[in-house]
Amino acid sequence: MKLIKTTLALAIGLASASTFAASANDTITVEDIPTIQRVIQTAVSPDGESVAFRRSVPRELYVDSNGKNYSELYVVDDEGNEVPFITGKINVGKIEWSADGKFIYFTAKKKEDKFTSLYRIAVDGGEAQKVLSLKGTSINKYRLSPNGKQVAILAMPAKDASEKELKKLGFMAEVYELGLKNKQLHLVDLVQTNKPLTPAVVPVEGYVSDINWSDDASKLLVKTQPTALIDDQYMKSQWHVMDVATQKITTSFKTEGKLGEAEFSHDGKYIAILGAEDKHDPAKGRLYLANAKTGKVEEWIPNFMGHFKDFEWSNRKNVLNFIADVGVETFIGQVKVGSSKYKKLVKEGKFIAHSLSVSDSDKTIGVRAESPKHPSEVFMVRSKKPTRLTDSNPWLNTKRLAKQEAISFKARDGVEIGGVLIYPLDYQEGKRYPLIMAVHGGPESHDRNGWLTSYSDPGQMGAARGYAVFYPNYRGSTGKGVDYSKLGQGDYAGKEFDDLVDMKEYLVNMGLVDTKRVGITGGSYGGYASAWGATKLTEHFAASVMFVGVTNQLSKFGTTDISNEMFLVHARSYPWQKWQWYLERSPIYWAGQSKTPLLIMHGKDDPRVHPAQSMELYRYMKVQDKDVRLVYYPGEGHGNRKVAAQYDYSLRLMRWMDNYLIHGNKDMPAYEIDHAAKLKAVKEQNK
Numbered sequence: 117m118k119l120i121k122t123t124l125a126l127a128i129g130l131a132s133a134s135t136f137a138a139s140a141n142d143t144i145t146v147e148d149i150p151t152i153q154r155v156i157q158t159a160v161s162p163d164g165e166s167v168a169f170r171r172s173v174p175r176e177l178y179v180d181s182n183g184k185n186y187s188e189l190y191v192v193d194d195e196g197n198e199v200p201f202i203t204g205k206i207n208v209g210k211i212e213w214s215a216d217g218k219f220i221y222f223t224a225k226k227k228e229d230k231f232t233s234l235y236r237i238a239v240d241g242g243e244a245q246k247v248l249s250l251k252g253t254s255i256n257k258y259r260l261s262p263n264g265k266q267v268a269i270l271a272m273p274a275k276d277a278s279e280k281e282l283k284k285l286g287f288m289a290e291v292y293e294l295g296l297k298n299k300q301l302h303l304v305d306l307v308q309t310n311k312p313l314t315p316a317v318v319p320v321e322g323y324v325s326d327i328n329w330s331d332d333a334s335k336l337l338v339k340t341q342p343t344a345l346i347d348d349q350y351m352k353s354q355w356h357v358m359d360v361a362t363q364k365i366t367t368s369f370k371t372e373g374k375l376g377e378a379e380f381s382h383d384g385k386y387i388a389i390l391g392a393e394d395k396h397d398p399a400k401g402r403l404y405l406a407n408a409k410t411g412k413v414e415e416w417i418p419n420f421m422g423h424f425k426d427f428e429w430s431n432r433k434n435v436l437n438f439i440a441d442v443g444v445e446t447f448i449g450q451v452k453v454g455s456s457k458y459k460k461l462v463k464e465g466k467f468i469a470h471s472l473s474v475s476d477s478d479k480t481i482g483v484r485a486e487s488p489k490h491p492s493e494v495f496m497v498r499s500k501k502p503t504r505l506t507d508s509n510p511w512l513n514t515k516r517l518a519k520q521e522a523i524s525f526k527a528r529d530g531v532e533i534g535g536v537l538i539y540p541l542d543y544q545e546g547k548r549y550p551l552i553m554a555v556h557g558g559p560e561s562h563d564r565n566g567w568l569t570s571y572s573d574p575g576q577m578g579a580a581r582g583y584a585v586f587y588p589n590y591r592g593s594t595g596k597g598v599d600y601s602k603l604g605q606g607d608y609a610g611k612e613f614d615d616l617v618d619m620k621e622y623l624v625n626m627g628l629v630d631t632k633r634v635g636i637t638g639g640s641y642g643g644y645a646s647a648w649g650a651t652k653l654t655e656h657f658a659a660s661v662m663f664v665g666v667t668n669q670l671s672k673f674g675t676t677d678i679s680n681e682m683f684l685v686h687a688r689s690y691p692w693q694k695w696q697w698y699l700e701r702s703p704i705y706w707a708g709q710s711k712t713p714l715l716i717m718h719g720k721d722d723p724r725v726h727p728a729q730s731m732e733l734y735r736y737m738k739v740q741d742k743d744v745r746l747v748y749y750p751g752e753g754h755g756n757r758k759v760a761a762q763y764d765y766s767l768r769l770m771r772w773m774d775n776y777l778i779h780g781n782k783d784m785p786a787y788e789i790d791h792a793a794k795l796k797a798v799k800e801q802n803k
Contacts, residue, residue, distance in 0.1 A: 142516050143541060143580035146770055149571050150174050150763045153508040154491040156187065157210065157471070160482030162217040164475030166193045167482040168201075169494050170208055171508055174759045178791075178798040180205070184757050189222060191239065192494055192505045194480075201237055202244060210257070215264040221247065223255055234258055234267070248304060250274070251312040256299060257326070260306070261333040266360075268327045268336060269302040269315075296344040298323040303336075303360065318363050325349060330380040331431075335408075336360055337378050337387065346723075350374055350681045355389060357408055367411045373684075376400040379427070381434050384408060386453055388416070388427055388436050393598045396605065398560035398685040399423055401594060403438065405453065417456050421597040426471045430478045437461070437481060439469045441595045444522045444536055444565040448472065448481070448497065461500050468566030469495075486566040488520040516541060518579035522565050527591070527618045529611065531603065535588040535619065536565050539628070541579045550633035550777040551584045551623060553616065553649075553657075557640030559604055560685065562595040563587035571762035572639055572663060572755075572769065581770070582778065584628055590615040606688040608669060608701040609648050616645060617656050632658060633777045637769065639663035639755060640725060644703070647733055650714040651706035659776035661715045661769050664725050664754050667733035669698040675726035707736035713743035713784060715772040717765060719752030743784050764789060 157170040169192065172185045189202035189211060201220065202208050209223030209232065219236040224244075226233075233249035248267075249255070252274025259268045301318040326339035336358045341348040353375040357367040369378075373392030380387055389404040393415075401423030405416040417424075422442035429436055434453040439446055445464035451457070462469070467485035470492060474481055481497040494506040507513075518541040524534030540549045552574050556563050568587055569575030578585040589595065590612045592604025604612040616636070623629040636649040636657045643665020650660035666672050670691050673679050683690060691698045699705050714737065718730040730746055737744040747768060749761045756762045767789055775785040 142514060144515050144517075144569065144576045145580065146577060146763075146766050148511075148515075149569070149577060149766050150177050150759050151509075151511075152491060152570075154486075155484050155493050155506060155508060158473060158482045158484045158494050159211050159213055159220075160473045160475045160480055160496075161191075161213055162215065162476040164477050164480030164498075166191050167473075167494050167496060167505065168211050168213065168220050169484070169506070170211060177759060177763055178795045179802070180759075182751070182758055182760055185759065189220065189237070190506075191220070194496055194498075194503070194505070196503075196505045198506060212258075212260050214260070215262060221258075221260060223258065225254070231255075234269075245308065246310060247306070247308050249312045250302075251314045259327050259329055261329050262331050263333045265306055266333065267304050267306050268329065269304060270299050270324055270327060271302065272299055273297050293343075293345060298344060300324060301327065301338065303363075318358075320358075320365070323348070325353065326377070328377075328379055330384045331382050332384060334360055335366075335380070335384065337380065338365070339375070339378065346677050347680045350678060351395070351684060355387070355406075357387075367408065369406050369411055369413050371404070371413060373397050374400040377427070378406075379429055380408065381429050381436075381453065382431050383434065386434065388429065389413065390424060390427065395684050396602065396688070397598050398558070398592075398601050398605075399594050399598075401425065401441070401601075402598070403427070403436075403451075417451065417458060419597070423594045423597075423601075426469075428472055428474045430474060431476050432478050437472060437474055439472055441562070441564070443524075443595050444534075444563065444589065446564065448483070462497060462502050466502055467495065468564045472497075488566060488568070489517060491567045515576075516580075517576055519543065520565065520568070523622075525622055527611070527615050531591050531611075531615075532596075533588070533590060533615045533619065535586055536563050536568060537587075537623070538568065538575060538579045538585040540582050540584050541576075546627065548630040549582060549584045549628060550773075551586060551620070551629040551635065552578050552773055552777075553586050553588060553620065553634065553636045555588060555590075555616065555636065555638030555642035555645040556593070557638065557642045558594070559590070559592040559612065559641045560594055560601060562589045562593040564595075571766045572637075574637075574770070574773075577766075577770070578773075581774070583773070584623065586619065586623060588616055588619045590619075605686060608687065608698075609644070609652070610701075613645055613648050613653065616649065617653060620656060635659040635661070635773045635777050637661040637663070637773075638665070640665065643725070647703035647714070648706075650712040651703040651710045651733075654706075654710045654712045657712050659715075659773055660712050661717070661772050662730070662733075663717050663765075664719060664722055665716075665729065666703075666725055667729045668702045668704050670695070670702065671732065672725065672729055673698075675728060677723045704733055704736045707733060707742075708740065710737060710742055713772070713776055715745050715747070715768060717747045717749070717768065719754060719756060720748045720750045721752060722754045724754040745784060745787060764791075 156172045159168045171188045187208045189208045192198040211222045221236045232254035234247040235244050237244040253271045257270040301324045302315040304315050322340040323344045328337040338356045341353045355369045355378045356365045371391045373395040376390030378389045387406040403416045403424045406413040427438035446469045447464045448462040449458045469485045471484045483495040485495050486492045519539040527533045574585050624631045636646050643662045646660045646662040647665050649657040716730045718727050734746040775781045
């Protein structure tokens with residue numbers, strides 16, 4: 117099936133041109149960041165001739181009501197001809213092709229919907245049609261059966277009619293972490309209906325978080341956890357095989373630690389599982405092969421010095437296609453059942469791949485990938501050759517981008533560390549520049565040599581302003597195997613953050629960085645690093661911006677929603693076992709010696725790192741008349757999700773760094789941002 121430029125599809129709406137369009141100047145600015153679009157899901161067609169994809173489109177600043185990015189549906193053919201299907205002010209959820217390739221299914225909540233429903237749209241044109249909805253609740257996740265006869269649905273139970281009435285009467289007591297409702301599994305015949313359904317709940321014990329069909333639709337993979345708690349999702353999930361006819365669990369897979377996706381092989385004999393090496397493995401980056409009948413699970417590619425991140429079986433052979441992180445790069449590989457030797461289809465350095473899907477013919481792999489020059493786009497891989505099909509931000513082609521490269525060297529104790537360096541735009545050898553060190557969170561994560569510019573990551577925006585920007589992969593980062601990712605365990609803020617100092621000194625010694633003009637920023641664990649840099653390591657950093665960061669390891673354990681995960685894969689001890697040690701590994705303990713101006717920003721509804729973490733360090737520094745400022749974002753959680761809060765964050769981040777690292781000011785910058793003036797200007801422009 118080929119798409120041509122004249123193909124028409126009835127769109128739900130048309131996206132308006134952004135008032136805050138990409139800046140006309142030839143460098144990336146703060147104003148450009150809120151306009152960046154990116155591909156967030158790809159699904160290759162059954163015949164392999166085209167790829168359906170969802171594109172994330174930011175809301176228009178000072179125009180659209182507050183909310184997350186819109187999500188639109190497009191299809192692009194193998195020649196790069198792109199056709200819009202569902203666009204405008206709508207959020208298209210997960211997409212899947214029908215088995216015959218005639219329809220694309222998706223979830224959405226349109227104006228007439230009380231809850232999120234399942235829709236489909238014909239590829240050859242026509243209006244989107246509602247397939248089904250549930251009574252009193254939204255469809256959270258769905259999977260079409262390969263034979264096209266059924267759909268497996270995950271949804272929360274509908275609220276009892278009395279709940280709303282009792283709330284009005286004042287009965288709102290909450291018993292913390294008890295009385296949580298479990299997400300439920302439904303199996304529904306795939307017949308269109310405009311009437312909301314109340315299908316029978318499939319009896320599965322616990323909270324069902326994921327599902328996947330076998331190719332013959334006779335079995336269903338079901339992922340469960342004891343409760344709805346995020347800590348249980350992280351550390352206590354388990355995969356099972358269910359017989360669809362009897363709705364009984366026939367096999368359960370004994371795994372330990374974090375658990376990712378699972379998928380049946382084409383013949384149904386095997387199951388590929390993404391999981392952890394053990395309960396202390398901080399990431400779900402090991403690849404396992406399980407026997408679908410016996411439940412026996414074995415690591416497929418032992419001692420892999422990287423991390424697996426996504427996979428999908430070929431449709432005609434027992435061959436698994438996968439994406440793996442190695443260092444700061446990724447590759448796409450294949451491995452056969454019966455062998456642990458893999459081959460590379462797309463080698464490192466071509467792009468940073470995030471997810472893949474395989475056509476029924478196995479000739480085409482659809483890939484979502486990015487590079488140092490662009491955010492995530494649609495790629496198609498055939499005969500080991502990747503081809504980029506989309507260009508979500510054509511204005512980026514007019515921008516000058518700074519040089520970006522991976523670097524690696526030895527820390528003071530001989531451990532290999534490194535990261536990704538973006539040079540200042542128009543870099544001149546021999547000249548020293550201010551540095552912004554942007555530290556990743558986790559720490560079970562790492563920065564890749566891809567697109568590194570966002571509302572909280574200075575990247576090319578910082579480089580255009582004259583900064584060197586460095587993304588450090590300190591010990592404990594992923595991408596180098598399990599043993600490396602465990603190096604920081606039991607040593608909060610120890611050698612892992614000493615690595616940051618070694619990285620700074622390396623950049624200074626290479627003649628690039630001015631040692632007196634170094635700033636540090638990051639979110640979550642990167643926020644912890646930023647707070648540590650402003651307190652314990654204050655002599656090394658001239659400015660710090662902490663985002664949703666940890667400041668007190670004692671109170672953090674008691675206020676987070678992942679305390680069990682913290683114990684198993686990070687601390688490896690409890691606070692009461694090493695009370696003084698936990699205190700001394702907390703930035704508040706060192707606040708008295710701080711000389712680094714600190715800007716703190718935090719989502720007011722953060723369940724992971726409680727907003728009080730930011731309040732504690734703010735108070736410790738404020739009473740000492742140190743340069744500190746705290747900004748809360750109402751309605752935001754562990755990271756800002758809405759464009760207005762993201763834009764405000766970017767403005768404050770760069771103003772703080774500019775104030776101390778470029779302008780050399782001694783006083784804090786103004787705290788106000790005149791959004792009212794910007795609003796007025798936009799209204800005048802739109803008249």
